[in-house]
Amino acid sequence: MKISSVTLHPIAIADPPLRSSYGLHAPFALRTIVEIKSDDGITGFSETYGGDGPLGALEAMKPRLLGMNPFRLAGLFQSLTGSSSDVPGGHSQTWLVPGENPLDLHTRTFAAIEIACLDLIGKAVNQPVCEVIGGRVRDEVCFSAYLFYKHGGGGGIGSDKYDDEYGEVLDPAATVREARQMIKQYGFREIKLKGGVLEPSLEIESIRQLRQAFGEYVPLRIDPNCAWSMDTSVEVGRALQHELSHGGYLEDPCAGLDGMAEARRRLTSDGIHTPFASNVAVTSFPDVVQAAKYDSVQIVLSDPHYWGGMRQLQFLSHLCGTLGMGLSMHSNSHLGISLMAMTHVAAACPNLTYACDTHYPWQSARDEVVEGGRIKFHNGAVAIPDKPGLGISIDWDQLARGRERYEKIPYRKRDDQAEMRQHVDPNWKRVLPRW
Amino acid sequence: MKISSVTLHPIAIADPPLRSSYGLHAPFALRTIVEIKSDDGITGFSETYGGDGPLGALEAMKPRLLGMNPFRLAGLFQSLTGSSSDVPGGHSQTWLVPGENPLDLHTRTFAAIEIACLDLIGKAVNQPVCEVIGGRVRDEVCFSAYLFYKHGGGGGIGSDKYDDEYGEVLDPAATVREARQMIKQYGFREIKLKGGVLEPSLEIESIRQLRQAFGEYVPLRIDPNCAWSMDTSVEVGRALQHELSHGGYLEDPCAGLDGMAEARRRLTSDGIHTPFASNVAVTSFPDVVQAAKYDSVQIVLSDPHYWGGMRQLQFLSHLCGTLGMGLSMHSNSHLGISLMAMTHVAAACPNLTYACDTHYPWQSARDEVVEGGRIKFHNGAVAIPDKPGLGISIDWDQLARGRERYEKIPYRKRDDQAEMRQHVDPNWKRVLPRW
Numbered sequence: 001m002k003i004s005s006v007t008l009h010p011i012a013i014a015d016p017p018l019r020s021s022y023g024l025h026a027p028f029a030l031r032t033i034v035e036i037k038s039d040d041g042i043t044g045f046s047e048t049y050g051g052d053g054p055l056g057a058l059e060a061m062k063p064r065l066l067g068m069n070p071f072r073l074a075g076l077f078q079s080l081t082g083s084s085s086d087v088p089g090g091h092s093q094t095w096l097v098p099g100e101n102p103l104d105l106h107t108r109t110f111a112a113i114e115i116a117c118l119d120l121i122g123k124a125v126n127q128p129v130c131e132v133i134g135g136r137v138r139d140e141v142c143f144s145a146y147l148f149y150k151h152g153g154g155g156g157i158g159s160d161k162y163d164d165e166y167g168e169v170l171d172p173a174a175t176v177r178e179a180r181q182m183i184k185q186y187g188f189r190e191i192k193l194k195g196g197v198l199e200p201s202l203e204i205e206s207i208r209q210l211r212q213a214f215g216e217y218v219p220l221r222i223d224p225n226c227a228w229s230m231d232t233s234v235e236v237g238r239a240l241q242h243e244l245s246h247g248g249y250l251e252d253p254c255a256g257l258d259g260m261a262e263a264r265r266r267l268t269s270d271g272i273h274t275p276f277a278s279n280v281a282v283t284s285f286p287d288v289v290q291a292a293k294y295d296s297v298q299i300v301l302s303d304p305h306y307w308g309g310m311r312q313l314q315f316l317s318h319l320c321g322t323l324g325m326g327l328s329m330h331s332n333s334h335l336g337i338s339l340m341a342m343t344h345v346a347a348a349c350p351n352l353t354y355a356c357d358t359h360y361p362w363q364s365a366r367d368e369v370v371e372g373g374r375i376k377f378h379n380g381a382v383a384i385p386d387k388p389g390l391g392i393s394i395d396w397d398q399l400a401r402g403r404e405r406y407e408k409i410p411y412r413k414r415d416d417q418a419e420m421r422q423h424v425d426p427n428w429k430r431v432l433p434r435w
Numbered sequence: 436m437k438i439s440s441v442t443l444h445p446i447a448i449a450d451p452p453l454r455s456s457y458g459l460h461a462p463f464a465l466r467t468i469v470e471i472k473s474d475d476g477i478t479g480f481s482e483t484y485g486g487d488g489p490l491g492a493l494e495a496m497k498p499r500l501l502g503m504n505p506f507r508l509a510g511l512f513q514s515l516t517g518s519s520s521d522v523p524g525g526h527s528q529t530w531l532v533p534g535e536n537p538l539d540l541h542t543r544t545f546a547a548i549e550i551a552c553l554d555l556i557g558k559a560v561n562q563p564v565c566e567v568i569g570g571r572v573r574d575e576v577c578f579s580a581y582l583f584y585k586h587g588g589g590g591g592i593g594s595d596k597y598d599d600e601y602g603e604v605l606d607p608a609a610t611v612r613e614a615r616q617m618i619k620q621y622g623f624r625e626i627k628l629k630g631g632v633l634e635p636s637l638e639i640e641s642i643r644q645l646r647q648a649f650g651e652y653v654p655l656r657i658d659p660n661c662a663w664s665m666d667t668s669v670e671v672g673r674a675l676q677h678e679l680s681h682g683g684y685l686e687d688p689c690a691g692l693d694g695m696a697e698a699r700r701r702l703t704s705d706g707i708h709t710p711f712a713s714n715v716a717v718t719s720f721p722d723v724v725q726a727a728k729y730d731s732v733q734i735v736l737s738d739p740h741y742w743g744g745m746r747q748l749q750f751l752s753h754l755c756g757t758l759g760m761g762l763s764m765h766s767n768s769h770l771g772i773s774l775m776a777m778t779h780v781a782a783a784c785p786n787l788t789y790a791c792d793t794h795y796p797w798q799s800a801r802d803e804v805v806e807g808g809r810i811k812f813h814n815g816a817v818a819i820p821d822k823p824g825l826g827i828s829i830d831w832d833q834l835a836r837g838r839e840r841y842e843k844i845p846y847r848k849r850d851d852q853a854e855m856r857q858h859v860d861p862n863w864k865r866v867l868p869r870w
Contacts, residue, residue, distance in 0.1 A: 069562075071562050073569055074783060075570050078785050127506050137510050315750065318753075319750075322721065323724065348509060
């Protein structure tokens with residue numbers, strides 16, 4: 001079996017004005033749909049970061065992919081990433097978001113190819129992707145309600161302005177309303193709040209009100225993307241010691257493994273054992289080892305899109321298990337192809353200890369490119385479909401609309417700081433720590 | 436696809452009177468050939484430890500395997516080994532050889548099933564097994580000349596007494612002769628000597644004469660299977676500091692990770708950086724972490740047969756790479772099915788830093804069950820065949836002869852100490868450290 005064609009579909013999807021410590025989401029998120037066809041007429045798909053950078057990197061791979069056996073993925077990974085070992089901090093996301101981070105160029109480019117090849121292989125052998133990569137250990141994968149502070153207004157612009165499902169969410173009461181609405185629709189059983197946006201006291205209050213609203217047995221997490229100083233991290237950890245217990249965690253409160261190690265030491269010396277999670281400071285295998293050594297982080301937020309695909313994620317899951325660390329999954333704005341890739345790999349990772357993140361509720365049915373429309377959640381979980389590959393097929397009309405949308409808009413990279421300056425504060429810039 | 440039948444073929448193969456610190460090899464080594472058939476008529480094979488224990492453990496698995504999707508391996512592994520973490524030393528081989536070690540019961544039982552399923556899957560999808568598990572990173576795998584001290588006489592007994600290809604090898608000069616003969620036949624480019632048999636001064640002399648005979652650029656290793664005290668380990672390390680450089684290593688000189696850590700410290704403080712390898716003290720993932728933490732061992736000798744199969748070996752390879760450790764491969768007396776399984780998984784492990792061990796030269800063409808006879812080596816390497824699965828098929832007449840041989844002999848477990856007592860010294864027992 002050989003790869004006979006590679007087609008890249010750059011698309012844009014409406015994205016509401018969500019906030020994080022990186023800034024503000026633009027009215028459109030950019031994605032690339034990868035279509036890989038084999039000489040026996042089978043087609044595999046994946047979804048990855050969009051815009052000029054990711055698209056160009058994939059485009060440049062075409063000559064190497066044409067004629068390649070889609071099973072021979074490890075050799076391609078090795079030739080892309082080199083045999084040299086990474087160093088701790090080598091893929092850091094402290095300043096750059098995934099997809100726009102030159103440090104994860106090779107792993108994210110490979111991941112998009114690998115996942116499309118695995119979809120293709122699954123169809124060729126008539127097995128779901130989770131079986132192709134070693135076999136499922138669960139039939140469904142749980143996701144969290146991923147709450148964001150946001151401005152009023154839906155995604156999109158002009159004639160492509162979308163309805164605002166959730167309204168403005170910039171205080172604790174609105175956060176609870178957003179959670180109720182999202183949980184009612186999707187059945188999520190765990191809650192994560194993207195923080196680093198309001199004054200820490202208001203974010204503490206948001207978490208407290210969420211706990212009052214949903215009771216003490218719904219796990220709660222908060223992720224300020226390292227917006228806090230070490231002192232503030234310790235203060236928030238102290239203030240929320242009860243709220244973040246029962247399966248909760250504190251994610252990337254401050255920057256760097258050293259800072260988190262010190263914040264952790266200070267909290268544990270107070271008898272507070274809230275685990276720390278990270279997808280900002282822990283983005284490569286050497287980071288995991290460092291994080292374990294210094295007890296900086298106890299839970300890694302994996303993501304097949306930038307860790308190098310599904311098999312690298314299985315290595316990560318195994319490594320975390322070996323080092324006694326937990327595992328969850330990070331996400332970015334995405335459609336159903338990514339959701340299914342995340343679900344398949346999560347189903348094949350024995351060491352997955354927390355519900356995964358997903359931005360899926362923030363996207364619109366108007367933009368979904370999966371045939372049959374939006375992927376269904378039951379009680380906050382996505383089931384492995386009884387179909388080969390990722391279990392999805394493409395709605396070609398919808399894909400064409402996504403491409404047209406992409407052509408019409410000026411956005412060609414994700415720049416949350418530029419959006420903040422344009423729409424919220426012309427002088428805004430990312431400052432670490434902000435509080 | 437479902438498993439429709441599981442057939443176990445217990446066989447015996449002649450084995451010469453090889454010595455190690457565990458004792459003496461019996462005239463026959465016991466193996467089990469596993470045959471797994473799917474409901475679409477495809478058959479996969481693997482080879483594993485033989486005798487009552489391994490056979491019984493596999494027999495007990497049959498009800499769970501019948502009707503199982505052969506792709507769903509991770510779930511089976513999880514249900515066998517449990518989700519609880521292992522502890523360091525939990526699979527130790529200090530006293531028990533693989534196959535007779537109750538501590539690795541589950542991982543070795545699973546491995547035999549996994550490898551047969553992967554052979555089956557490879558045939559179903561028309562790909563070599565190395566591609567099924569992620570893709571090759573090399574087209575051939577290098578093995579070492581695995582030298583043993585031995586008594587005169589070939590394997591087998593009575594009418595089944597085999598020719599003695601190598602004669603008695605119980606001194607340095609004979610060791611060099613054995614090496615020349617084996618290298619001439621197989622083309623090996625690296626040399627490993629099983630030690631722990633003669634006085635350390637004679638084993639040191641054997642290594643020195645090997646170096647004189649083959650020059651300083653042929654990597655040399657010695658493995659006394661922890662027969663030495665810490666002091667002796669340090670003395671040998673000092674005596675052989677030049678001989679074991681250039682890709683050499685000192686394998687399991689003394690028992691336990693603590694002992695090796697101390698021996699290593701004493702050698703490095705003398706400026707001697709000969710790496711330590713282990714398959715005795717490092718037999719589980721927690722051992723690897725401990726070994727790295729205390730710098731006890733720098734090279735892990737993996738083995739799919741007892742580490743839990745090919746995918747666990749890939750995890751091990753990745754873990755060693757992440758922790759900056761090297762990887763090679765351990766072996767036991769085996770035929771061509773095992774050799775091809777070792778070759779396929781080694782081809783799919785990017786972090787494989789030393790030639791692999793193999794006992795293959797010690798077995799006879801008379802016993803090979805692979806159709807077409809013995810697997811060919813070129814310059815000490817085995818190539819991935821251009822065939823699906825493991826790339827071998829079964830010579831059913833030869834397999835039947837192996838089963839008949841098994842039925843005729845009294846041996847039902849490996850017991851190297853009993854053989855020593857019967858043939859060499861009635862009072863022999865394994866003592867650690869012996870020197």
